Amino acid sequence: MYKFIRQALISVAVVSITTLANQPSRAEVFTGQSGNVRAEISYEQSEEYQYKNVRLQIMRAGKKILDRTLPQDSEYDRPIGGLLTDNSNLPVLDLDGNKEPEVIADFFTGGAHCCLYSLIYKYGSKSQQYGQIQHKWGNGGYHLKDVDQDGIPEFVSQDDRFAYSFASYAASGYPLQIWQYRQGKMIDVTRRYPQLIYNAAFQQWQTYLEAKKQGDDGKGFLASYLANKYMIGQEKDGWQRVQQVYKQSDRTQFFADLRKFLRETGYIK
Structure with missing residues (x-):
């Protein structure tokens, strides 16, 4: 499963980057909406593999609450839509069960094997502003799945620290990681799902036998x-x-x- 996730993410990003690289500079836009919350990310590609003016706007009931330039780790970081979904969609959904949707801005840093990270924006009812955290996924990215079927999605991913640790990238295996977004933080909850971990261990053993x-x-x-x-x-x-x-x-x-x-x-x- 994890090899498929990595290949899919890299393919989406590389194809998109190659397409844009052969076109003149122009604005690109991702949008998403949940209830009365609508978000939009726009950016420009100034030169080949370079992106600028990455801007996020969030509207609530037609009122603009946030309008800012997003931080990039480098000018080569490209915003992408929802991972393993329609690449033109910007994820806007409730991540912590408080009936208030968060906004996920995903970035791909470029390169054959690295990397992906997310900026997650949460609305504060007292401040009436959006706060932001960053979470780095490494090579593997994530996919959203309601693992425990409580109506709130988890981030299903892998431990990227194992990349290159004992073998080449292609020959590296990755333990399961499952994250929840709670109170403005990402929490590793993998050990709460022993059956999924067991399944992941079994799959890694089968992959070892094939290798x-x-x-x-x-x-x-x-x-x-x-x-x-x-x-x-x-x-x-x-x-x-x-x-x-x-x-x-x-x-x-x-x-x-x-x-x-x-x-x-x-x-x-």
Whole structure:
């Protein structure tokens, strides 16, 4: 699933960038609406792969509440529509269950493997203004899904810290990550969904077996598999299986490096 997400996001961004690069500078607009809240992002492409005047406007019941230039980590950061949805749509939806829609501005930084981040805007009833946070997704991005079926979507993603840690990008595996947006913050709630983690671990193990058939040592997928096993309290079983299958000459160093990495990234508490 996660490889599909990465490929889809990269394909959408690369195709869009290539198309724009062959056209003269012009304004592009994304719009979205929920109830009486309407949002619009506009931007210009001044030169090839360079974007400027990225501007967000948010209207409430016809009144303009926010009109500002959005911060970009660099001039190459391109605003995109909702990830894995209609790329012309700007996500405007209730992320925390308070009946007040938030606005998500997604950016792609360019390049073959990196990166995506989101600016999330929340309306404050007391201040009557919008506050903003940034969340970085790395290579994988996210998709919105109501995982627990409570009417509020979660951000389903992956732990991008595993990219290149034990293998090349293509041979890296990624543990499941699930985030909720609550009280203006992103909260990692992955461990609340043990069945989904178990499914992710199973998928990583299957991917490892396929990689092994193709002559890869599979370290990147074994690392992700073991991280998922730690999250559901099955680390003993996970280590036994990893140690049984990985017989390369660097196994002692790999196991030591893996244990150290899992501790540094918080999987080993």
